[in-house]
Amino acid sequence: MTEHDSPDATASGLPRRRLFQGAAGGAALGALGVGSAWGLGAATGDTPVADKDGIDLTTQHPFYDEVHPAGVQTPPQRYCIFMTFDMTAGTTATDLQSLLARWSAASAQLMAARPVGQVRPTSDVGVGRDTGEALGLDAAGLTVTIGLGTGIFDHRFGLANRRPHLLNALPSLPSDNLDTASSDGDLSVQVCADDPQVCYHAVRNLARMARDVVQTRWTVMGFGRASAGKGQQTPRNLFGFKDGTRNISTPADFDRHVWARDAGWMTGGTYQVVRKIEMNIEIWDADRVSDQEHIFGRGKSEGQPLTGTAEHDTPRFAEKAKDGTAVIAPTSHIALAAHENNDGIKILRRSYNYTDGINRFGQLDAGLLFIAYLNDPGHFVRLQRKLGASDLMNEYIQHVGSGLFAVPPAPKRGHYVAEELFRH
């Protein structure tokens, strides 16, 4: 994203921004009404422009016949469930192939707001093929994004020689405190929608239909998108700061930074890096706001870089204060992550906030489900080496989960995700 990009510049015409109509519209309209009232107020410190993104629950995204997989360039929906799976011991390449075909067909059904089979079987001793909790709900912009972990290319399935050469397990990174119970997996499924029940139904049914060949490994339920997509207002993370102001949004940047250029079956796909980042919420909440802004390098209300006045002002990292120190600290989050300071590297962030109740220390168990898409996982490694070593924010966060997956391109109708992988 360049300094000229504005989230609203190309907003018109996006179906998801249509004013929501229909029976379930009351709440959304109500919320928009409140937002408008706020918008009329003077732009004082605590009343920034409210998020006016409308939600059209009837929105459907195509699964087949796209160049790229759904759920990457798709403007982030409000909810996301990320789940990983391991292939069960003794399963074969044919099982994997059949699984990917079944998941593909089911994803197409789910994204079209259809059940994956009978909810009420005709026979009384039958078990339902669809669990039923999304019957009558709209697609809510559902996308299903399927990823393949490094394990798929080990000795088990005879696919070692088909491994994309950029798909290497992430190295251990500074400040990592990873838990194996929330890391890795042979397969990943990212399910995002504007209705949490639609999300849950989708991931539950994908897991259920495959229980004979996969075991669930870990999952995170995300809410409140924490990165902006094209045409969206910049949302806030659980630290209360705007996140994703300088996210990738132009087709040119997607081509340059996101879509895989590896030859063969990965062409048009991408790589998915997932990190479960725990936030020390209570400690953060007790920190003075000036320190919080110092850590981010941005103002809390407007999200402006500390060298500017508006959110989308380009940060000036060289600017010095009267005392000779940098206005934006070199170890602030935005300074370390900025493409200007990383040889132009950009990654697409498609993150969500998460909460998982109370942790074993009696603190809020919450943080960021960080999901990034990029055409070289090495780019994330490079950024995180810097951030993990120096980021002022490290005092308040820790990376507790991690995963890396290759996301194949969207299949053509009549085909399935990663079908090319099995053509030797």
Added chain:
Amino acid sequence: MHESRRSRITGVGATVALAVSLAACGSSSAGSASSSAPGKHPSGAATGAPVSGGAAQVQITLTSSGGCELDHASAPAGPVTFSVTNKDAPAITEIELQSDQRILGEKENLAPGLPPVKFTTTLSGGKYQLYCPGADRENVTFSVSGKAAAPAGGSTATLLAQGTKGYATFVNQNATDMVAAVGSLKAAIDKGDLAAAKKQYAGARPFYEKIESDVGGFVLPGFAPGDNAGNLDYLIDMRQSNLDPKVGWHGFHAVERDLWQRGKITGSTKKLAAELKTNVTKLAGLVTGITYRPEDLANGAASLLEEVQRNKIKGEEEKYSHLDLADFASNVEGAQQAFAFLKPGLQKIDPTLTSTVGRQFTNVNNSLTPYRDGHELGSFKPWTPKLRATDAAELSRTVQSLQDPLSRIAQKVATAG
């Protein structure tokens, strides 16, 4: 436990064996003028499917427009091979060939992009339905003309019926063995030998756990169905968590509490052991009267795995002795026995499901291997809170991989012709 178990036995010996029709599949004569000789295909039948390699060849194609189409609507009697291709229909993932709601053959997990799959079945003259859930037209009629020769071996229904008889013998044997093992437990308790009593307790538990899905519904004569005082499962296997204060604590787990938590044998323990002996003897007598339907075996196996997930994984069953893994293994063994008796018939209906379930049983058994320890009571490591904290999730996941395919068996065997 008994209050949540979905008992499939509504009364003592009430289950009646399914009246299995061994008649040929066709519900009525096709009345075709061009009927062929039994077991032989007329060559070059004008309207029927072409015969190749001894079988009529029928192609079934699933399409995105909601189509589930046969390339030939009829075939001569005899072996018919159906080849199913899902061209581009995400909504249709299974098909069944049915006759009067009975499944004669089926294919599942059909998804666009996968290679065609085939199944062959020998059909006699009559009308059949190709059932395609999710298609615009879910039922497509398929006609067979003439008569096929009777199958040489046993039909699917015969194999399943044989399986239910074999399973009944297995259950009866377990019940008899349990009476003997509880007798040894009572003897050790009567002697006041705490160590021996613990050992005998561990030895007696597996028999009940292997067949508990079959013995959960017995109400003694003269008691109302909801009265725990007459519920044999309550009197034998209830735990503290489902204590009915009106009836009090009885059975295995009351003995377990005395031996492990109180660490001593009292007069009350002896009374509990004597009562347990009486009740398991009554149970063994009642069990001999049960006959089973194929779906009873399937449902019973599924509920044994539910028992594993609900009580054993959590360590609720053997709260004091921590013998849960031994119970776990016994539940699995009971389920595996039921499956083994269904297997010859199920293999004919759905070989893929049969091999999936077989493989998952192997996985579950393998996952228990690290916990086996011949030096421990029950020959398994104690399922302590500490071990549960680290290992329960993984064991639970492995059981899940078995539960789901297993849950699909009942419908198959209940409707098989």
